[in-house]
Amino acid sequence: MTIPAGQPAEPAGEPAGEPARAVGRRLAGVAVWRWATDPILPVLLLAPAAVLAAARVPVLTWAVLGGLAGYSLSGSV
């Protein structure tokens, strides 16, 4: 079969790239969620928050430090 000039050749049936893109998006989503629920993330957020609170909203420092102290016992029962 000859293809008219200027027309791209279209493969027969479903385009091969579509399922791969969906899988890629799903894997990217899993990776993002895994990062978002990493055990160290709360400390990475609370530690600077404690210092910032001490500088800007002193009364909240106690609450944030409390959260840090509580979370630092992760794994202890």
Added chain:
Amino acid sequence: MPSAPLAVFTVGLLLGGLLSGLVLAVAGGLLAPLPLAGRQVAVLAAALLGLLREAGLIAIPLPQNSRQIGQEVLRNPIRGALQFGFELGTGVRTYVSATAPYVLALGVLLAGSPRAAVLAGLGFGAGRALTPLVRQASAAPASWDALLTTRLRAIALLAGAAALIAFAVLFALSRR
């Protein structure tokens, strides 16, 4: 969405933390006559020692109650979750594997502020609740547990460092 037992467990943690905070505030009232500068230096010294311990540079045994909460507490899922959370939230019925809670407790004891005690206690309970909540959110508890084991030392170290710096900033600005 947290399950009902997890939600009740969280409430128990908050109540336990609040109770410990209030007890420390009452006890701290007896230390109020101590000079403010001395109290602040004591907290900073404890925070520094705690950080050095977390970094493995010094060895200090942490006093703790080795009696764990009995399993019979969990016979009733909801009431057991509340009681388990409450006891865990007080911080006195658990293994204390990091120094940040001790530094916080000393800070509350010497702060002479009921408001600080309430906030610290509630914060402590909320911090303890974060562990099972994030774990549940991960939807992969087994691998999350394994990852936590590798992160524990860094978590304790960062918490210790943050406590030292935050207290230093807090005390420095309070002198203005």
